[in-house]
Amino acid sequence: MTPPFPPGFVWGVATSAYQIEGAAGVDGRAPSIWDTFSHTPGAIADGCHGDIACDHYHRWPQDLDIVASLGVQAYRFSVSWPRVRPDGAGAWNAAGMDFYERLVDGALHRGVTPYLTLNHWDLPQALQDEGGWGARDTVHRFVEYAQHVNRRLGDRVRSITTHNEPWVMAVLGHQTGVFAPGLKNRALAMQVSHHLLLSHGLALQALRADGAQAELGIVLNLSPFHPATDSQADRDKARLEDGQLRRWYLDPIYHGKYPDDVLQALGPDAPLVQRGDMADIAQPIDFLGVNYYTRSVVSAAEPWDAKDAGHETTDMGWEIYPRGLTELLVNLGRDYPVKSLIVTENGGAFADQVVHGRVHDEDRARYLAQHVAAVSDAIAQGAPVTGYMVWSLLDNFEWAFGYGKRFGIVHVDYATQRRTLKDSALWFRDFLARQKAARP
Numbered sequence: 001m002t003p004p005f006p007p008g009f010v011w012g013v014a015t016s017a018y019q020i021e022g023a024a025g026v027d028g029r030a031p032s033i034w035d036t037f038s039h040t041p042g043a044i045a046d047g048c049h050g051d052i053a054c055d056h057y058h059r060w061p062q063d064l065d066i067v068a069s070l071g072v073q074a075y076r077f078s079v080s081w082p083r084v085r086p087d088g089a090g091a092w093n094a095a096g097m098d099f100y101e102r103l104v105d106g107a108l109h110r111g112v113t114p115y116l117t118l119n120h121w122d123l124p125q126a127l128q129d130e131g132g133w134g135a136r137d138t139v140h141r142f143v144e145y146a147q148h149v150n151r152r153l154g155d156r157v158r159s160i161t162t163h164n165e166p167w168v169m170a171v172l173g174h175q176t177g178v179f180a181p182g183l184k185n186r187a188l189a190m191q192v193s194h195h196l197l198l199s200h201g202l203a204l205q206a207l208r209a210d211g212a213q214a215e216l217g218i219v220l221n222l223s224p225f226h227p228a229t230d231s232q233a234d235r236d237k238a239r240l241e242d243g244q245l246r247r248w249y250l251d252p253i254y255h256g257k258y259p260d261d262v263l264q265a266l267g268p269d270a271p272l273v274q275r276g277d278m279a280d281i282a283q284p285i286d287f288l289g290v291n292y293y294t295r296s297v298v299s300a301a302e303p304w305d306a307k308d309a310g311h312e313t314t315d316m317g318w319e320i321y322p323r324g325l326t327e328l329l330v331n332l333g334r335d336y337p338v339k340s341l342i343v344t345e346n347g348g349a350f351a352d353q354v355v356h357g358r359v360h361d362e363d364r365a366r367y368l369a370q371h372v373a374a375v376s377d378a379i380a381q382g383a384p385v386t387g388y389m390v391w392s393l394l395d396n397f398e399w400a401f402g403y404g405k406r407f408g409i410v411h412v413d414y415a416t417q418r419r420t421l422k423d424s425a426l427w428f429r430d431f432l433a434r435q436k437a438a439r440p
């Protein structure tokens with residue numbers, strides 16, 4: 001039985017624009033890099049795209065009703081940059097911004113606090129055509145975008161996240177090329193990571209200069225790294241991979257420098273850093289968002305596979321390892337001067353079946369219960385965790401995996417757009433009701 005969480009602890013559900021909104025060409029929205037990529041033959045597992053997705057752009061009132069019915073305090077969503085500034089640099093699209101006004105007011109009206117993310121990967125294609133995140137100019141366009149959104153919505157959202165998972169955008173988008181924009185160049189990927197960090201720091205400065213009321217932060221995908229064996233080679237590799245995923249982003253933010261071991265390993269692929277950049281990046285953040293799904297087991301010999309090793313996995317093949325979340329949060333609190341940690345994403349894809357209008361996803365409910373308990377353990381060990389959000393509210397477009405992988409606690413029938421609360425949603429709702437009842 002998980003003990004009651006501290007008063008003020010925030011529970012939420014999370015989504016992102018491209019994964020649920022659909023309405024790709026509606027009301028002046030222009031293509032993002034994910035529209036282009038998902039329409040590229042062979043890029044997405046089932047050949048699909050986000051043109052319609054969950055049609056959340058039109059069905060948001062019903063979706064917010066569901067959010068409110070769960071009893072969560074927070075709804076984490078992202079703004080689609082090409083919806084509010086279609087070409088990324090020119091005129092603002094009033095209709096696009098009006099959608100987010102309705103969404104934010106709709107959440108507040110239902111007693112749910114909005115948590116806003118500016119960049120959950122859907123860069124306007126027009127900016128990609130000018131070099132995308134590899135071009136320093138994009139940094140300044142992002143700052144303008146952040147300021148515009150803050151001026152319109154910053155008085156009503158609790159927090160503004162600059163970027164969701166910069167490692168994913170940089171490495172999967174520009175080095176391995178499995179995500180948009182589908183490029184394969186390590187030096188470019190590292191330059192992109194630097195520009196993402198720089199735009200984060202400059203946006204924070206601009207928003208604070210504008211008197212931002214919302215809490216400001218960034219969200220990283222993180223996991224603890226465990227060497228597969230005790231060999232020196234495995235331990236060295238695990239240390240380096242921790243550097244590439246975690247320290248590469250957190251050292252600049254908290255200490256104003258890139259980690260030496262990672263720079264050394266990059267050699268000529270290290271990014272070009274201009275004078276003053278590191279100080280610009282190292283701005284105080286009000287919270288660090290942590291997206292956790294699994295741990296990383298590192299072997300110098302061959303890739304470690306959880307299933308082959310006989311460990312329990314989700315439908316993504318990711319090991320179910322709740323203890324890793326405790327370890328991660330406790331270590332973050334120990335290694336960096338973090339004010340507040342929010343688990344901004346946690347959840348699992350499972351092969352759900354709809355049976356007589358119900359989805360008995362005990363596997364997902366168990367996954368969530370175990371990870372919530374892991375958060376409780378982390379708090380007990382002193383980690384400053386202030387919130388937890390389930391990924392995801394709805395089944396949605398799971399990027400290169402298409403619609404085949406379902407992360408939602410609410411099932412979406414894509415043919416009819418019918419929503420069905422899975423048993424995991426009912427578990428979460430009942431868990432939150434018990435938490436509320438246990439509060440003094």
Ligand code: IFM
Nearest residue numbers: 016165291345391398407
């Ligand atoms: O669906 C994604 C989300 O967009 C970012 N974090 C990981 C999730 C699951 O893969």
